[in-house]
Amino acid sequence: MGKLGTITRRTLLVGTAAIGAGVAFVAWRVNQPLENPFRGNPDSGDTALNPFVLIAEDGTVTIVVPRAEMGQGVTTTLAALVAEELDVGLSDIAVIHGPASSAYYNAALITSAMPVEPWDDGMMADGFRQFAGIVGKVMGMQLTGGSTSTRDAFDRMRIAGACARETLKATAAEVWNVDRSTLQTRNGSVIDPSGPRSVRYAELASAAALREPITDIEPRDPSEWTILGRSQHRVDVPAKVRGAPIFGVDMAFDEMLYGTVAMGPLPGVKAKKADRNAALAIPGVRAVVPLSSVYGEGFGVIADNTWTAFKAREALAIEWESEESYGETELNAAFDEAFDAGGGDVHRDDGDVDSIFSEAAEDDILAADYAVPLLAHATMEPMNATARLKDGKLDIWCGNQAPTLVRRFCAEGLGLDEEDCRVHTMMLGGGFGRRAEFDFALYAAQMAERTDGIPVKVTWCREEDTRHDLYRPPARARCRARLDGDGAIAALDMQLASPSILGSLMGRMGMSAFGQDATMSEGAGNQPYRLENFRVSTPEIDLPLNVGFWRSVGNSNNAFFMECFLDEIARSADRDPLELRLSLLDGFEPAKAVLRKVGEMANWQGGSVGPNRAQGLAFCFSFNTSVAQIVEVSRDDDERISIDKVWCAADCGLVLDPAIVRAQLSGGIVFGLSSAMMQEITLKDGAVEQGNFDTYPMMRYHQCPSIEVSLSRRQTFMGGVGEPGTPPAAPALANAVAALTGERVRTLPLNKAVTFA
Amino acid sequence: MKLTVNGQPAQFDVDPEMPLLWALRDVLGLMGTKFGCGIAQCGACTVMVDGMPRRSCVTPVGSLEDASITTIEGLAVGDRPHPVQQAWIDEQVPQCGYCQAGQIMSAVALLEENPEPSEEEIARAMTGNYCRCGTYPAIRAAILRASGQETGPPAANASERTIDRG
Incomplete structure (x- = not known):
């Protein structure tokens, strides 16, 4: 008790100081940003009040959403944060992505990489999170990922709106010679009820921008909200339904060229032979240019239209000089070696796992090995970018999740200063982590060096996209549990082997990795399950191709291992899988609540539903959100399995837009089910075997279950929603299939063992 | 040409x-x-x-x-969206939106041929259109709405009723 008291007092100081600094910092970073990307922009008649709010001379209020819209509704919800404070309607404003700028760094994402468990809401954890915010500012990272956009924006975009509002009020107060506190704001105007008189924001904006901004302002209490907390009509929907040219691939100029790329099968592999003449002989082909990057070596083709560029790519008939014969045999050997060697980072080590196992009788030990394959992102919009290099200035138009990285590496690649590189972020036809990279932009930039100032739009064909991804790593788990006579888990030991995403990423960025790679164990080692003896270690394997962030990252594989093995433990100990999980979650009520809720929704009876019908359960706490799912499957006379229904109960704390949150969770479930049912990337002779959707399919309309999502709000902290729907889907499906067939499938995709309708 | x-x-x-x-x-x-x-x-x-x-x-x-x-x-007539596009707005179907033009064209073609399709007929007509964001349930709702088979409040607007505040 004495020790606990000491820690609490010390961390209280850290936390309080950090929180105090944090509030001031939020105001400071809004009003005196590292750079205001709109200040001094000569070709704009707009007045920038701060990096998030622009008011045009015609009165249009534009809100800058510095996160990429890839379907997660971020343009709507982030704009709503500002609109709520600024007293403007969502339908009356314009929303833009804004330029790459360090003012838009993502603090929440860097926080998520800190050594703090997200379900730890102690003061020490707060201190770490505040510190991470400062690191984020210094690094100037503007990144959309980690399901962090809303959490990162929640305070600062509301304060940006409030600051703009109060500064406009102060401007009006001076003109009218009244006290600012007597004024109100409504529908884009400042109102003086004593007049009564009113003035439009547009008329105040230019004078307001010259004032010292009002910063001693707290955002409104949620009880006053009129926009937040309610489902909004998304601001991006009308253009998407109309077929408007909003995506990167839709970029067009009166005079432009088109291109595509043909890159080597693995990073570093060069072309041995390429028939440039055959390509150049095709009418409309302008040039074949060599491309080189940390991602790979190859060629770009420039032509009069995309189809001609695709034909020329084929005509190159490239032979690669690879002597690599890497394939599934080598991958299996790498995993075997990693498990034999043991070791790896230890991410969790509660109690004394070794001694519990050393005293165990063989019958008391349950052991199982699991395996999941490499996965591609398969965004519907293939990788693309449009680049123009003119008068020493580079412009890049593309959907991307990391404009500051795109700017940095494209500038570096062409030997330009970063100030001479402008990144224009378009709508993303899917991101899922793939567009957090910069390869597609860099190739377009390199090709623009050959087009004399004419913009070139470089679109990858589907095969190129599938074969040059930054893949979800292949991963395997070696799990063992010692069970007590009464069905309790005496000890759980999980070895999770995979390549390191962080190591692969840092390599591409020219940096060395540091510390543990938390993504290797997330979804298992960081779960709120409390076991007396629990160890998670992560032996690392090498892989000759790049791995990256795939929707929900390590949770996508580790939750599969964890939740399937818990299911096996429950069956072996003759316990209800739901009851077993509840018994392990003592101390974290939101997780227990979503499990109980999903059990009610599905009328859970332990998994059996009747002949040829069964349910499977899984839980995962990821990106600060608790999610429990039950999948119901059935089997027809031909032994074909249908996924009929998914129930999902989630708690992400405060819900800013219920419809968007539900849509994200539902979409995340489909994404996870697709991978569990049918997706895998395999290697043969040093190359990815799959190419198009015929070999790398996804769930189709007729295979999609009915999905019911229930939201609860017990968590005191906010969670993300873009990714947390994905991790429980695969294990819930696998557990349902095991309950249906009586046979446990431990390797994904499941369609290698069973047939889906 | x-x-x-x-x-x-x-x-x-x-x-x-x-x-x-x-x-x-x-x-x-x-x-x-x-x-x-x-x-x-x-x-x-x-x-x-x-x-x-x-x-x-x-x-x-x-x-x-x-x-x-x-x-x-x-599809649209001036500023007025086609009824299928309107149903897509009412049900707030798109996420990333990239596949939705193709989805809408398949739905329009279906409904021109068969104004009140059954669930099975919808599935047959729409199964050739991928959606990586997983909007299939919303697409189903929008087609039922566009064909007059669903007249209740759109799913997107009904959803705030059910947040359990513990």
């Missing part, structure tokens, strides 16, 4: 082997029709040719002399 696109005559000179998709996008500048796979697997490029849904990525433009093409840009 001479054909009609969204009611307007279009004349251009390209290799007759060029797929309609690329003629629409790179030659005529109509960007609503999307490239997804190039092998008629995903449906993102779906347009209507003489009233029938077609995958424009595998339809050589040379085979379409004098044909009448309707793309997503040709």
